[in-house]
Amino acid sequence: MDSNQLQDIYQGEQLFQEGKIEEALVIFENVLEKNPDNLSALNNKGVALNELKRYHEAIDMFQAVLKKDSDNANAAFNLISNYFATDNWREAENALMGYGHCLAQDDINLIKNDLAKFQSITKPHVPGETPQNSPFVYENAQEDVNRIIHSDLFFIMGTPKSGTTWLQYLLNGHPEILCSGEGNFNQLIKGLNKVVNDYNTYIEEINKAIGTSNYTVFSKENLQYLFVTIVGLLFSNIKMSPSIKCIGSKNPILIKELEIHASLLPRSKFIHIIRDGRDVIASAWFNNRRRNKADSKKRWPDFKSFVQFGVEQWVSDVRKARSFGRLFPDRYFELRYEDLHKNPDPIIEKMLNFLKVNSTPELAERCRWAGSFEKLSKGRKRGEEDENTFFRKGIIGDWEQHFDKESVDIFMLNGQSLLKELGYS
Numbered sequence: 001m002d003s004n005q006l007q008d009i010y011q012g013e014q015l016f017q018e019g020k021i022e023e024a025l026v027i028f029e030n031v032l033e034k035n036p037d038n039l040s041a042l043n044n045k046g047v048a049l050n051e052l053k054r055y056h057e058a059i060d061m062f063q064a065v066l067k068k069d070s071d072n073a074n075a076a077f078n079l080i081s082n083y084f085a086t087d088n089w090r091e092a093e094n095a096l097m098g099y100g101h102c103l104a105q106d107d108i109n110l111i112k113n114d115l116a117k118f119q120s121i122t123k124p125h126v127p128g129e130t131p132q133n134s135p136f137v138y139e140n141a142q143e144d145v146n147r148i149i150h151s152d153l154f155f156i157m158g159t160p161k162s163g164t165t166w167l168q169y170l171l172n173g174h175p176e177i178l179c180s181g182e183g184n185f186n187q188l189i190k191g192l193n194k195v196v197n198d199y200n201t202y203i204e205e206i207n208k209a210i211g212t213s214n215y216t217v218f219s220k221e222n223l224q225y226l227f228v229t230i231v232g233l234l235f236s237n238i239k240m241s242p243s244i245k246c247i248g249s250k251n252p253i254l255i256k257e258l259e260i261h262a263s264l265l266p267r268s269k270f271i272h273i274i275r276d277g278r279d280v281i282a283s284a285w286f287n288n289r290r291r292n293k294a295d296s297k298k299r300w301p302d303f304k305s306f307v308q309f310g311v312e313q314w315v316s317d318v319r320k321a322r323s324f325g326r327l328f329p330d331r332y333f334e335l336r337y338e339d340l341h342k343n344p345d346p347i348i349e350k351m352l353n354f355l356k357v358n359s360t361p362e363l364a365e366r367c368r369w370a371g372s373f374e375k376l377s378k379g380r381k382r383g384e385e386d387e388n389t390f391f392r393k394g395i396i397g398d399w400e401q402h403f404d405k406e407s408v409d410i411f412m413l414n415g416q417s418l419l420k421e422l423g424y425s
């Protein structure tokens with residue numbers, strides 16, 4: 001597949017994620033006019049047709065893919081899903097028998113469960129879908145939560161302005177990965193703690209006033225259950241195609257509550273991007289001034305005061321994340337911003353292998369293009385500065401333009417040891 005077709009397919013998938021299904025369909029059809037054997041375009045056209053409820057046409061697309069590649073798990077799962085959508089459970093059962101060898105066990109279990117529901121003449125609940133004006137059904141919501149919590153989840157973390165947004169867009173360019181937004185689960189933990197503590201205090205006061213202990217309060221385990229459930233619900237609200245195998249979220253400050261997330265979501269993985277702390281501080285300085293100049297100036301009246309704050313945050317974040325990585329190497333992937341900048345493809349392939357999704361040079365190129373500075377900045381090249389945007393400059397070593405000797409000395413007092421440890425000069 002040439003690079004133009006690759007970019008067209010990615011553009012179509014982006015339009016699909018934005019809900020512009022008809023526009024996405026046109027792009028996939030244009031690719032197929034040039035290359036009728038393009039399996040990605042065939043599968044994506046089928047997914048778009050499915051979304052438009054043109055199920056029989058979608059079935060034709062997935063069958064065309066499987067005719068050329070009988071081991072294509074995405075097309076197999078999509079085909080069976082569309083048989084369900086047309087109430088054709090016998091064909092779904094036959095397709096499971098014919099293509100079950102290429103499906104993941106979790107997908108097989110899900111299909112078998114839906115088959116059982118069809119056979120009992122019960123319309124199956126579609127995970128993640130709540131019909132408009134339908135009553136709340138606890139079992140359906142719990143099914144969605146369980147599906148998410150037992151999925152392959154990952155979190156992108158790093159001191160803010162280390163490249164977490166770049167990495168999010170890059171990984172979201174992979175057809176089997178959904179990483180389209182940023183959550184603040186640290187704030188969620190704090191909010192839940194407050195709600196539960198306020199409730200418990202109120203109940204304890206009632207118990208004391210009437211001399212009883214009959215009214216129960218929330219336990220620590222209850223609080224943990226609430227957090228995990230809410231995380232599951234948030235992810236289940238995201239619209240995703242059946243081809244998605246891995247669900248991610250960009251959470252830069254998650255590092256500060258890393259142990260809690262890791263223990264409550266034991267299947268989750270963590271990708272930690274590290275950037276030279278001096279560049280982190282320089283980039284964050286401009287970003288804070290852009291977002292709220294008055295508040296930023298009040299907290300840090302000059303650049304030197306911000307350097308003092310920034311180096312403490314950077315050292316604390318990086319050391320905490322790396323400590324976790326030493327304890328749980330199977331759940332932790334570390335990369336440097338600078339290495340991803342200079343030679344991206346080998347690092348991208350390693351990340352994809354870490355997440356256990358398909359990893360090929362073609363997919364690495366697709367991810368690289370999805371996260372390219374030119375694309376994210378809407379046409380600017382790296383080094384062309386625009387202080388009014390989030391993607392300001394996108395280069396290595398910009399700190400040298402903004403640190404004077406005193407600023408360097410302040411940084412080195414706290415950060416020199418870690419700089420050396422990470423291989424920065």
